[in-house]
Amino acid sequence: AGREAPHLRQIMFYFQLVIMAGTVLLAYYFEYTDTFPVHIQGFFCYDKSFSKPYPGPESASKIPPVLIYSLVTAIPTLMILAGELCTFFIKAEGVREKTIVTADCCYFNPLLRRIIRFLGVYAFGLFTTTIFANAGQVVIGNQTPHFLSACRPNYTALGCQTTLQYITERRACTGNPLVVMAARKSFPSKDTALSVYAAAFTAMYVTLVFKTQGTRLTKPTISLTLLCLAALVGVVRVAEYRNHWADVLAGFFTGGAIAVFLVTCVINNFRWLQPGAPSPRPQRPESLLGMPMVTLPCVESPLEKLSGPQVRGGGGCEARLRSQHRR
């Protein structure tokens, strides 16, 4: 059975690559093609909640998608790189003289492995958030606040007399079809979901991994600043008539839930292979904010299986180091 384990690990590794590729592909199809047609909802004549002025294309926004995508990629990547390097060098400092011989075996590889793993899980969550938000928008087909300005229905031809009249005519709109199609995708807000996902993931990373003394106020400052920036994205979306409050709220929950699930369940609060950690798996899931965390039915991550024996190897090496230290 022991001989078969590496084989299985390889299969699991390729399986994960397939999952990752599938996620990216699905996100691409949602984002850049019209493979999945938007659900066409009707509307009330002169509906006030959809009659806001048209704010222009997304790229004309104060926080355009390009800016959001760049920040959502750059900030967590830099934070994870900084955090891992800091943790690595601070942890290594105490045992530096003892690790010269075994440096290659124990201490460099865990660093790289942690960085790649956390960035991989983060990217996976980012694409998942995109898919969730896009799928919600396409399936629900809820209109944006500026829908009627983009749609420009001919009320005379539709015979609108009262505001209680509901129009289900699919060809009611006379505006630019692409703009109308974009105005049908409002719930949940994708930009808010992505921002909150990135902010929540990074905030949890900073809170759980940064262990340096004197970070008592730094950690909450970074975390709250990031969450405020994410909230600001939602506020701007509403202020520019691109989303309703409900869309922003739903985006908040989507992004936040995915981040919390990935951090607590899939990567065990970033405790993998931390140099000096007693075991790669915590005995009891610790709470984030001092409250007992809801014990989610955690699936054993294939990512973890991937390097099972390596973990054990690292642990053995560390154990050896620790015994050397004691001597």
Ligand SMILES: *[C@@H]1O[C@H](CO)[C@@H](O)[C@H](O)[C@H]1NC(C)=O
């Ligand atoms: C609206 O529809 C009416 C009746 O079909 C037509 O006479 C009118 O020209 C249309 N108006 C616009 C702006 O298309």
